[in-house]
Amino acid sequence: MNQPKIFLEECAHLAAEAFQFLKSTTVADRAKFMHAVADEIEAIGQELLDAAHEETALPMGRLAGEKARTVNQWRSYANAVASGLYTEARIDLSEPEKGKSDIRKYNIGIGPVLVFGASNFPFAFSTAGGDTASAIGAGCPVLVKGHSGHTKTSTIMARTITEVVARFGWPNGIFSHILGNNVDGTDLKIGAYLAAHPSIKAIGFTGSYYGGKSLFDIANQREEPIPVFAEMGSVNPVFAFTHLLNESAESLAKEYASSLTLGVGQFCTNPGVFIAVKGTGLERFKRALEAEIVKIEPATMLNSGIYSHFEKNKKMLQDQGAVAVLTESAIAADEGQGAPIIVHTSAVNFLKNKVLSEEVFGPFGILVEADDYEQVFAIAQQLKGQLTITVAAQSQDIVEHGDTIHVLKDKAGRLLFNGMPTGVEVVYAMQHGGPFPSCTDPRFTSVGPDAVKRFVRPLAFQNWPNAFLPEELKNENLLGITRMVDNVLTVGRV
Numbered sequence: 001m002n003q004p005k006i007f008l009e010e011c012a013h014l015a016a017e018a019f020q021f022l023k024s025t026t027v028a029d030r031a032k033f034m035h036a037v038a039d040e041i042e043a044i045g046q047e048l049l050d051a052a053h054e055e056t057a058l059p060m061g062r063l064a065g066e067k068a069r070t071v072n073q074w075r076s077y078a079n080a081v082a083s084g085l086y087t088e089a090r091i092d093l094s095e096p097e098k099g100k101s102d103i104r105k106y107n108i109g110i111g112p113v114l115v116f117g118a119s120n121f122p123f124a125f126s127t128a129g130g131d132t133a134s135a136i137g138a139g140c141p142v143l144v145k146g147h148s149g150h151t152k153t154s155t156i157m158a159r160t161i162t163e164v165v166a167r168f169g170w171p172n173g174i175f176s177h178i179l180g181n182n183v184d185g186t187d188l189k190i191g192a193y194l195a196a197h198p199s200i201k202a203i204g205f206t207g208s209y210y211g212g213k214s215l216f217d218i219a220n221q222r223e224e225p226i227p228v229f230a231e232m233g234s235v236n237p238v239f240a241f242t243h244l245l246n247e248s249a250e251s252l253a254k255e256y257a258s259s260l261t262l263g264v265g266q267f268c269t270n271p272g273v274f275i276a277v278k279g280t281g282l283e284r285f286k287r288a289l290e291a292e293i294v295k296i297e298p299a300t301m302l303n304s305g306i307y308s309h310f311e312k313n314k315k316m317l318q319d320q321g322a323v324a325v326l327t328e329s330a331i332a333a334d335e336g337q338g339a340p341i342i343v344h345t346s347a348v349n350f351l352k353n354k355v356l357s358e359e360v361f362g363p364f365g366i367l368v369e370a371d372d373y374e375q376v377f378a379i380a381q382q383l384k385g386q387l388t389i390t391v392a393a394q395s396q397d398i399v400e401h402g403d404t405i406h407v408l409k410d411k412a413g414r415l416l417f418n419g420m421p422t423g424v425e426v427v428y429a430m431q432h433g434g435p436f437p438s439c440t441d442p443r444f445t446s447v448g449p450d451a452v453k454r455f456v457r458p459l460a461f462q463n464w465p466n467a468f469l470p471e472e473l474k475n476e477n478l479l480g481i482t483r484m485v486d487n488v489l490t491v492g493r494v
Contacts, residue, residue: 001179001180001181002180002181002182002183002184002185003178003179003180003182003183003184003190004183004184005183005184005185005193008178008183008190008193008194008197011143011173011176011178012112012143012194012197012199012200013173013199014141014171014172014173014176015112015141015142015143015173015176015199015200016111016112016141016173016199017171017173018112018141018170018171018172018173018174019109019111019112019139019140019141019173021170021171021174022109022139022140022141022174023108023109023139025139026470026471026472026479027081027082027083027084027086027087027472027479027481028082028479030078030081030136030137030139031078031079031081031082031137032078033136033164033168033170034074034075034077034078034081034133034136034137035074035075035078036164036167036168037074037128037133037160037161037164038071038072038074038075038078040160040161040163040164041067041070041071041074041128041157041160042067042071044067044156044160047156048067048123048153048156048157049063049064049067051150051152051153051156052122052123052150052153054152055122055149055150055151055152055153055303056119056122056149056150056153056302056303057299057300057301057302058122058263058302062263063122063123066121066122066123066124067123069123069124069426070123070124070128070129072426073124073129073130073133073426074128074133076426076448076449077130077133077134077137077449077451077452078133078137079449080137080428080449080452081137081138081449081452083481083482084472084479084481084482084483085449085482086107086137086138086452086453086456087106087107087472087481088105088106088107088458089104089105089106089472089473089481089482089483089484090104090105090106090483090484091103091104091473091483091484091485091486091494092104092485092486093485093486093494094463101462101463102462102463102464103460103461103462103463104460104461104462104464104469104473105458105459105460105461105473106458106459106470106472106473107138107456107457107458107459108139108456108457108458108459109135109138109139109140109455109456109457110138110140110201110202110227110455110456110457111140111199111200111201111202112140112141112142112143112199112200112201112202113131113135113140113141113142113143113200113201113202113203113204113455114142114143114145114191114194114195114200114202114203114204115129115131115132115135115142115143115144115145115203115204115205116144116145116147116191116203116204116205116206116207116211116215117129117144117145117146117147117150117154118147118206118207119147119149119150119207119302119303119306120263120266120267120268120302121206122147122149122150122153122154123153123157125206125446126144126146126147126150126153126154126157127144127146127153127154127157127158127161127177128157128158128160128161130426130446130447130451131204131206131229131446131451132144132161132175133451134204134449134451134452134454134455135202135204135454135455136174136175137452138452138454138455138456139455139456140201140202140455141173141174141175141176142174142175142176143176143178143194143200144158144175144176144177144178145178145190145191145194146158146177146178146179148179148181149302149303149305149306151179154177154179155177155179158175158177161175161177162175162177178190178194191215192214192215192218195215195218195219196218196222198222198223198224200226201226202226202227202228202229202454202455203215203219203226203227203228203229203230204229204230204446204454204455205228205229205230205231205232206230206231206268206446207230207231207232208232208233208361209232209233209359209437211230211232212228212230212231212232212440213230213232213437213440215228215230216228216230216440227441227454228440228441229433229439229440229441229444229446229454230439230440231268231387231432231433231438231439231446232437232438232439232440233268233358233359233361233437233438234268234269234359234385234386234387234388234434234438235271235272235273235357235358235359235386236269236270236271236272236273236386236387236388236389236390236421237271237272237273237274237275237383237386237389237390238256238271238273238274238275238389238390238392238420239275239276239376239380239389239390239391239392239393239404239408240252240274240275240276240282240285240392240393241276241277241391241392241393241394241397241400241401242276242277242279242281242397243393243394243396243397244281244392244393244394244397244418245276245279245281245282245284245285245392246279246280246281247281247394249281249282249284249285249288250284250285250288252285252392253285253286253288253289253291253292254288254292255419255420256271256274256289256365256420257289257292257293257296257340258292258420259271259420259421259422260272260340260342260363260364260365261293261296261340261363262422263422264298264299264300264301264302264337264338264362264363265338265340265361265362265363265364266301266302266306266338266361266362267422268387269387269388269421269422269424270361270422271365271388271390271420271421271422272359272360272364272365272366273357273365273366273368274365274366274367274368275347275368275370275376275379276367276368276369276370276376277369277370277371277372277373277375277376278369278370278371282369286326286344286367289326289327289342289367290326290327293327293328293329293340293341293342294327294328294329294330295329295330295331296329296331296340296363297329297331298329298331298332298333298334298337298338298339298340299337299338300334300336300337300338301336301337301338301362304336306361306362307336307337307338309361310338310360310361310362310364313358313360313361313362313364314341314360314362314364316355317343317355317356317358317360317364317366318343320345320349320353320355320356321349321353322345322346322349323343323344323345323349323356323366324343324344324345325341325342325343326342326343326344326367327341327342328340328341328342329341338362338363339363340363340364341363341364341365342364342365342366342367343364343365343366343367344366344367344368344369345366345367345368345369346368346369346370346371347368347369347370347371347375347376347378347379348371348375350366350368350379351375351378351379351382356368357382357383357384373401373404376401376404377401377403377404377407380404380407380408380411381407383408383411384411384435384436384437384438385411385412385413385434385435385436385437385438385439385442386411386412386413386434386435386438387412387413387414387421387432387433387434387438387439388412388413388414388415388416388421388434389408389411389412389414389415389416390416390418390419390420390421391405391408391415391416391417391418392418393417393418410435411434411435412434412435413431413432413433413434413435413438413439413442413445414430414431414432414434424447425447425448426447426448427448428448428449428450429448430445430447430448430450431445431448432445432446432447432448433445433446441454461473475493475494476493477491477492477493477494
């Protein structure tokens with residue numbers, strides 16, 4: 001499907017107009033809207049789950065859980081917005097006798113946001129996902145470029161949001177849903193066209209490194225550069241240390257196999273690389289891992305494109321020199337199904353061959369065997385930015401290898417002490433983002449209420465009459481939000 005240029009221009013124009021409307025709304029207004037969207041999504045019946053299952057092959061249980069997570073995102077983000085947390089209201093009262101002005105500052109929406117739906121989360125990271133919720137919470141209209149892998153699902157979610165917009169009497173440009181590939185009559189991609197459009201003021205993206213980096217480059221080549229919050233590829237390495245391996249090799253192997261193959265390995269936090277020093281603990285781990293992987297059944301991947309990329313990329317890594325198959329599923333896979341496989345190589349080979357550090361999206365892992373901890377330290381130093389890094393260790397390991405841990409802190413958005421990274425909780429403390437190339441801006445998260453921070457900017461008012469100030473900064477503080485007044489946090493009136 002292609003879209004006429006006039007349609008895309010209309011969407012951008014309406015979003016720009018809607019942004020002017022949203023400036024007149026308070027945090028309480030937007031929170032009420034967000035709760036209404038959450039209620040409507042929760043009320044959608046089997047139609048939504050059936051559509052998503054048909055388009056993505058994700059199991060019904062997983063989809064039901066993701067729907068609940070999506071509802072929770074809208075509600076938790078709404079509550080955070082209503083609290084005034086992201087307005088960061090600051091009031092410094094005048095002192096005429098000292099020549100000091102009255103200065104008040106708060107955060108406002110940055111402008112219309114272009115959101116790209118993700119393939120692997122048709123609800124939580126797509127049309128009605130966290131990017132859309134956080135942008136609207138910040139006071140920004142949203143244009144969603146629906147993912148081609150689940151257009152029916154995306155359309156159902158879009159219809160739900162537009163119905164709430166109509167019920168509230170808000171402008172249509174608050175939310176636009178755009179499907180298709182090219183701008184009609186050209187080879188220009190819709191996403192690239194909108195990313196370069198002057199009405200767009202920020203971009204939210206979850207997907208491949210190629211897609212995210214392309215949008216980042218377009219945004220920075222504009223006459224007016226704009227921020228791009230792209231969550232891209234990550235191999236999410238696990239660094240396993242000797243004391244833990246000697247104590248718990250078998251249980252760690254079960255944990256790792258389960259995490260690596262969860263959802264057919266189609267998670268951005270999939271732990272694709274496992275690093276450890278040779279020894280009896282690692283040998284026990286390998287035997288236990290082989291026993292786990294051989295019995296895991298292949299399963300259908302999200303779509304044919306993802307399946308073909310998985311097959312191509314795993315073959316590319318297998319064909320690298322000094323790489324051998326450690327274990328793979330013993331159950332035959334049908335066309336379109338991802339079969340779990342783990343290869344292994346030496347730390348020396350891993351360090352010299354950068355291809356081995358590339359993400360393979362699917363149930364693929366590489367076990368890196370080091371001769372000593374000097375090689376482990378070298379891997380930590382060479383590592384690119386990651387969404388997550390897991391430290392499988394006991395306290396004694398941390399004491400003995402603190403230098404490696406300190407290096408890993410520079411490379412990760414979320415650093416785990418044991419456990420596996422595939423669970424991403426929607427809470428304030430969650431950091432889902434990391435140093436480049438896992439993300440284009442490591443200062444922000446795309447999961448949890450703090451995701452709202454991406455789409456705001458500060459605006460200060462100097463010596464303005466109280467009547468003309470935004471509600472968040474007026475003396476009365478009728479919204480009851482926490483504000484810093486003359487260096488003191490308070491919910492009282494000025």
